[in-house]
Amino acid sequence: MTAMPPIGVTLIGGFLGAGKTTLVNHILRHDPRRRIGVLVNDFGAINIDADLIASRDGDAIRLTNGCLCCGIGDSLSRALIDMLAQPIRPDHLLIEASGVAEPWRIAELICAAPEFAPPMTLVVVDGSRIQTQLADRYIGDLALSQIESADLLILNKMDLVPAQGDLIAWMRETWLGKRFAISEHGAIDPELLSADHNPSRFRAVRAPAPAAADRFVGLRFVTDVPFDAGRLHAAMAAMPPWILRLKGIVTLAGEVAPQSLQFTPGRWSMTTLHDRAAPAGSRIVAIGHRDRADASALDRLLTDALQTADLQTSR
Amino acid sequence: MNPKTETIILRARRIVTMDPANPVATHAAIRDGRILSVGDLDRVRRYGDAPVDERFADKVLMPGLVEGHCHVMEGGVWAYPYVGYYDRVDPAGKTWPGLRDIGGVIERLRAAERGLPPGKPLLAWGFDPIFLGARRMNAADLDAVSPDRPILVMHASFHVLNVNSGLMARAGIGPDTQVHGVLRDAAGQPTGELQEMAAKFMALRVAGTEFWRAATMPGALDRFAASAVRAGVTTVTDLYNELPDETVDAYRTATADPAFPVRLVPAYNPSGLAPEQAVQRLAELRTHNTERLRFGLVKLMTDGSIQGFTARLKWPHYFNGRPNGLWNLTPDMLYSYLSAFHRAGFQVHTHANGDEASEVTLEALERVLAEAPRFGHRHTIQHCQMADAAQFRKMAELGVCANLFSNHIYYWGDAHYTETMGPDRAEAMDAVGTALAAGVAAAIHSDAPITPLAPLFTAWCAMERRTASGRVLGANNRISRQQALAAITLGAAYTLKLDHDIGSIQTGKQADFAVLEDDPTDDSLPLKEVRVAGTIIGGRYHSAPATG
């Protein structure tokens, strides 16, 4: 079972009505791969263009919305198990997640099967509603979690947004290092979906809900001094266990393009951001358990990774 | 009077009718499966002389009990061994004694393992780690049953699994596995306890997914019905089912047999279709209705469960600081499904465990009712465990019913007190007293197989509000014996819009009875100790298998 090349997975999240199905159809129309399977886990009738799938030897399977009381036997797990048991498997799998799904949970599940390549998570956001959704007292935390889960955030329905530029600037500022694509009717450049765009195996830790905020602490590290690549690697490997998530934009000594740094316990990555103008210096934020947090230890760890660390320690 | 129809008179030690106008009797005349007359022998004979059935002369009869929230899966789980902490009786009447330590679990699994063909995974359910002390069960424990054969033990919550080394080896779970939910010991070795979707997925790949199809396996419906008979239940629900054609056919075939001992009320899960199409599907299903099978309920799920930390809570959220739970429907989608079914004249049951979920449900109901006012909708909130007095007053205002999960007080009340909700909200949970005082039509339920199907036990829970450890959780929300008995008969029938037909013993209603050895109105006997001899449905007797 390991001789076969891994099945690529594109995971599409976002609220119902954001434009996920349109995007699925768009990908089906433009993806050059032959055999594509589609799993749809959202409410409502399946609206995937059946001809598009039939013409590629694929299947579209709609999953039922199961009872969370017994969430253990959820239909996605079952569908994936059944699919992997088939003699003929798709080359690529598109999963349209439920509007209430936190895509990182599904991404984790995919990563737990060696037959699958790490998934690329696209989250489709209705540009005309996202700010309202984020501020909503019932679904604000879910909207946030979905955005945090995205490898690529697709801002859809931008034709309905009067001040597009403001929204895009605000999103970029709020989610540093997040990759964005702007789309009007689910149309995006298929290049954006290609494998060399670093789908991550990272798990986005749920952002602390306002009520739980007092249990977590957010820390910020800002410096104009570039990091030393080797020392930063060492620092990432030595992150203390109370840190739940750390991310930021960093500048490495000798490199022009900034790096996107992402860390969750056990895993981390650094990606070059070619498409961005270099900011001055580095900005890192971390979220950790308040009761065990040791801000000065983290500060020391990161300071030791700076290019000038020798000068400081030998002072 | 039609001379062909046969009349039979049942004589009982006592008949508790639940009809306040005629509360007790000794005789009931039955004709055509319905109750003709209730009273003493003289009265019931006024319709003409008829043979007297003396089989129940030393029994107490009450209306057939109504379980307003359970699942056919109750018949599915019993295909597998039970390894829980509490005694539990299976549909055949066999008592599975509660297991008080890991050794007991191992011993029962060993016995089950001996009956299995080689290589077949051993599945078991109902394990409850809370009461077994600080030590958790691990793979080495299960390896004592068999190190090779894959073994998978589901916890009582159905949210967590324990597996053995054989299963972990086949699933590729080892020290290097970087998957969320794989628990580890101090040395970094996986313990065999798997907690999240991804970790459980790895185990299910090896153990197979048959357990989750158990409700559609042959025998499941019959076991479900047998469970009902031994609990004195004559009307059961199957409260969340997508109702594909095969299931509908199976339900129609089973209920068409007069020997099938329950009336079945499924609630449709519409999530596979857009609201308008789903309404059409349910309208179509309703054309199959008979007196034994009634389609027409729809169920929507808003959140998860409190014990699984997936229920949506209002401030101050979970007592132990866990993040708030998960939505199964966004408020927008809840509104669109609710609106479509409401406008088409259907009754909507909405699952809402946490108080934020019941709040969202009430907001959607209020909006729909303002847009399309309707009398007698009887929309019902299921579980409704954390609703406070204000939410119940709102429900009364809107004509919304509540079906409360009273068994939670016994099974998870201690955990709610110390972990999920804290003392204040744990004492106020499943507040049947508050609901009734606010004027809400209320029922109580087991959600079997989540907890055992046994309405008399559920009624005891609502009356006593005692946890497994003996703590009384909110004494002021206790209800009277009469209220508790009403909640498992007419109260539940009301939430199913069947109170005109079942739920009390009076002329014209279905001849459905719970046949009891003891008198449920005897104040000296706790309701949970009232013994059930069987049921009568449409005048036909089904004796419960002897419990042993």
Ligand SMILES: [Zn+2]
């Ligand atoms: Zn249920």
